[in-house]
Amino acid sequence: MIWTAQKKKHQTLLLFNIIFVVILCASSASATEISNYYETQGPSFSVEPPSRIEFMNTVGNTVNCIAHGNPVPNIQWLDKENNPITSISKVRHILANSSLHFPPFAAEEFRQDVHWSVYRCIASNSMGSIISRDVIVKAVVYQHYEPEVQNPGGFIGSNVLIKCNIPSFVKEYVTVTSWLQEPNFNIYPSLEGDGKNHMLPTGELLIYNITKNDSQKIYRCRTHHKLTQDSIVSSNAGKIQLTEMRELVPPIMNDKTVALTSRVGDPLVLACVAYANPKPTYRWHTTRSSTEESMQHMLATGRAKIKDGTLIISAVSKTDNGLFFCTVTNSEGSETLEVELSVSSPLTASVQPRVQTVNLGHTADLICSTSGFPKNTSIMV
Incomplete structure (x- = not known):
């Protein structure tokens, strides 16, 4: 009888230890799940693509989109209809790091749906998704251009405005940076000029109170292409056509x-x-x-x-x-x-608060604040 009682006591103690271990393991698993829950994080951009990308067809360009979170977000590119895009041989590649790459291409390979289009990237994980601003992509096919200086007329003592004409197909990318009064006198843009010559911020050259001497001078304009970085001086020269009749x-x-x-x-x-x-x-x-x-x-x-x-x-x-x-x-x-x-x-626009914790099934209030003008409407997406 004594042996039987001790055996039962031992079995009871063993069963208690097993139950304790099971409870301990369950508690440990629950703690791990809670820890993992708090370590998870929705995606956020560390590098959001810019709103506009312009490049020459001879150079190409790469648009980066990088996001972090836990789990690691998946990056995907969308077209302007929000459809996922794919790589297209010779004109558009999605790289291994999820960057969008536009390689250099020949003029005949230009595709408006690819090279003049709008893209967005979306970063997603199990916690949610974020989408970037619109990225306007515009590839420009290289074309040589020649600036041309006008020959304005004027009376002695009057003011004369000399213009540098830029061909329409490159006007968006070309600015007049200075004027050259031959042989070697350079005139640069300023607010008030030097008393005689005044290059306006918009690129024209204004000459005050012209004289006979001014009508003998020759002017050329110097231009800069912001995509090719080319600097071109007009091959033609402009002169003031002085009217001497009374x-x-x-x-x-x-x-x-x-x-x-x-x-x-x-x-x-x-x-x-x-x-x-x-x-x-x-x-x-x-x-x-x-x-x-x-x-x-x-x-x-x-x-x-x-x-x-x-x-x-x-x-x-x-x-x-x-x-x-x-x-x-x-x-x-x-x-x-x-x-x-x-x-x-x-x-500019900002959303407040930047981080907000909300219980499932409850509402969240976000305030969109904007500054700048003109503006039409504020849209929450």
Whole structure:
């Protein structure tokens, strides 16, 4: 009887130990699951692709999209209809690191659906998905271009504007960086010029109070292609065609309406040039949508000045959005230039809070804050 009682006691103790081990293992597994749960993380971009990619067909380009999270996110590229894209021989490759690569291609291999299109990348894991901003891709097929300098006319004592014409097929990518008055006098863009020569920020060359000596000078423009990095000087040279006849001429303008876009804080130079004899006078006024600041106030505070008919604004403000008028008058008549100025400020958007923990089945409130103008609507996606 004593042996039987001890045996039962031993069996009971053994059973208790087994149950304890099972409970301990279960608790350990539960702790591991909880630990893994808190270590998991939804995807977030460490490198989000830019909003715009432009490149020459002779060079190609690569767009990177990198995201981190736990589990490691899967990267996929979508087209503008949100359909997954695939590699296409010679024109588009998805690399092993998930980057989108556009190799150099011949002009005849250009495909508008590939090379002028919109893409987005999406990063996904078991915790969720995030999608990038739209990426506008634009490949440009190389074409040689030649800038051309005009030969403007003018009377002695008048102002003359010399233009450098850029062919339309490259105008989007080419800027005039300087003017060369031969043989070796360089003129660069500035807010007010040097008293005689004034290269405007928009690329034209304004020459004040021309003389016979000015009509003997030769001018060439120097341009820069932002994609090829080529610098090209015009092969043709421009000269002022001086009118020496003494007949009276009312003010004549080549352009009577001009539309310009400027960003807040940028300087702005508005040239007002007319072919006229005798030399005309210039008057600037404005009918902007905002009446907070008159032209007189702009001049009085020094934010703007008028130099021989040229309106110079040191820093554009939001209130400058609207119409500016330059009226040119002499004894024979008058003419008016209308400038429509559109002022913009870069758009930015942010979502608050950046991180929010929400119980399943409950609602989450996100606030989208935007700045900049002009803007139409704010869209949550």
